Amino acid sequence: MSRSYALAAAVLVFSGCWCICAADVGDFAPCLQFFYKSWPPKGLAGTPICQRYFNQYRFATLYSRPRRSPWFSAYVYSAPAGKRPTACWKFEPQLAYPGAEGSMIPFPPGPVDQNVVDSQAVELDYINSTYSRGHMNPSLHHQSHEDRAATFTLTNVVPQKAGSNDGPWEVLEWTINKTLEAYCLGEAYVVTGVIPYRIDERWLKDHRVAVPEYIWSAYCCPNYNNSLPEELKDAFPTYAAIGRNDCNSSEEIVPVSQTAKKQFRGYDVRQMPLETLEVYLKDRFNTVVSVFYEQCSGSD
Numbered sequence: 001m002s003r004s005y006a007l008a009a010a011v012l013v014f015s016g017c018w019c020i021c022a023a024d025v026g027d028f029a030p031c032l033q034f035f036y037k038s039w040p041p042k043g044l045a046g047t048p049i050c051q052r053y054f055n056q057y058r059f060a061t062l063y064s065r066p067r068r069s070p071w072f073s074a075y076v077y078s079a080p081a082g083k084r085p086t087a088c089w090k091f092e093p094q095l096a097y098p099g100a101e102g103s104m105i106p107f108p109p110g111p112v113d114q115n116v117v118d119s120q121a122v123e124l125d126y127i128n129s130t131y132s133r134g135h136m137n138p139s140l141h142h143q144s145h146e147d148r149a150a151t152f153t154l155t156n157v158v159p160q161k162a163g164s165n166d167g168p169w170e171v172l173e174w175t176i177n178k179t180l181e182a183y184c185l186g187e188a189y190v191v192t193g194v195i196p197y198r199i200d201e202r203w204l205k206d207h208r209v210a211v212p213e214y215i216w217s218a219y220c221c222p223n224y225n226n227s228l229p230e231e232l233k234d235a236f237p238t239y240a241a242i243g244r245n246d247c248n249s250s251e252e253i254v255p256v257s258q259t260a261k262k263q264f265r266g267y268d269v270r271q272m273p274l275e276t277l278e279v280y281l282k283d284r285f286n287t288v289v290s291v292f293y294e295q296c297s298g299s300d
Contacts, residue, residue: 025049025094031057034074036189036220036292043281043289044193046071049092052103053150059137061155062193065095067210068121069158072193073136077219078143079181085145089133090153095119104153121154121209129204131211134160134245136192138173158194159204159211161245167264169215169243172271176219179235186223191291192216195242195284202246213249216242216281218274220296238296240277243269253280 031050032038034057040048046062051073059075090104096115112122126133136156139148160169180188194212202211218240228236244254247266254270274295281289 025092025098028060031060033057034060034076034189036222036296037294039293040074041072041191041193041289041291043285043287044071047095049094049155051150051153051156053090054146055103056146058147058150059156061136063095063120063155064210065119067196068125069209069212070136070155070193072191073156074189074191075137075141077141077176077180077184077188077190078147080140080148080177081143082145082148084139085149085152087152088149089123091116091120091122092153092155095155104150104155121157121204123154125205125209126159129159130161131159131204132162132165133157134165134169134215136194136215137190138192140173140177141190158215159209160215161247161267163247163264164215164243164245164267168260168267168269172217172241172243172269176217179232180219180221183225183228183232183236184221184223185225186221188219188221189292189296190217190219192218195281198284211245213244213246214242214253215245216240216277218277218291220292222296234273238274238292239271240274240291241269241271242277242280243267 026048028040028048028050044062046064049061049063050057051059051061059073061073062071064071088106090106092104093100096113096119107123116122134157135151137151139151142148193216195214195216196210197213203209204211218238220238222237224236242254244267254268256266257268274291278289278291
């Protein structure tokens with residue numbers, strides 16, 4: 001074992017959240033339960049992470065090592081309970097050391113091991129930036145304290161403007177929460193991801209972490225209450241949305257509301273059918289992107 005690896009291991013052990021378990025990087029096989037019909041989205045390339053916390057799988061992430069941020073996170077929705085956990089930001093030792101044992105753990109109070117810095121985003125990337133840490137898998141969409149706490153890993157967040165994160169995107173997350181809690185009768189599968197800039201990528205801290213131009217989300221609830229209010233007739237079994245993360249982007253994908261409050265103007269969210277979302281993903285990624293197996297058709 002190298003000296004740097006030994007030092008890192010010591011930090012992990014004494015952080016108080018060390019757990020002996022398999023390294024779950026590079027394969028979704030251990031956590032297919034977070035995808036509808038055990039079928040991860042197709043068309044995007046990256047590093048699969050089965051996110052573990054306290055020796056249990058909590059959700060799944062397709063991570064981009066070059067961007068040091070996720071392409072998407074996938075999870076099963078459950079109605080939230082209790083207060084939002086205090087943010088305790090974590091990282092993945094598996095990304096820093098191939099074959100390392102353990103699950104996500106908190107950053108140490110002091111300097112971070114260089115292998116960790118090289119392999120993924122760290123807290124310093126976001127400090128004194130103009131971006132907040134935008135969850136792909138939000139704490140709001142989980143019930144247990146452990147599931148909610150597990151969402152606070154930097155492999156699950158992207159640089160998100162506060163005008164989006166604290167405004168229209170937060171409204172969308174609450175809307176999804178209320179809709180699924182009230183009308184979804186079985187499991188609801190959610191995938192939330194990013195759309196990069198077509199050209200001239202934006203970055204945090206000198207090409208450290210890529211900034212997305214848009215954020216998207218889609219859910220799949222194959223078993224739902226047929227007595228839907230009129231405004232939700234098209235919201236099942238699946239629905240999707242795209243949100244602006246750049247107030248200066250064109251309005252081709254998401255129009256800008258001129259009546260929004262000043263701090264939220266330009267960060268609008270447009271809800272749409274899943275098929276429409278996949279058209280935009282195909283256009284930006286130059287490949288067919290399929291979010292759910294057979295577009296969430298059939299019984300679960």
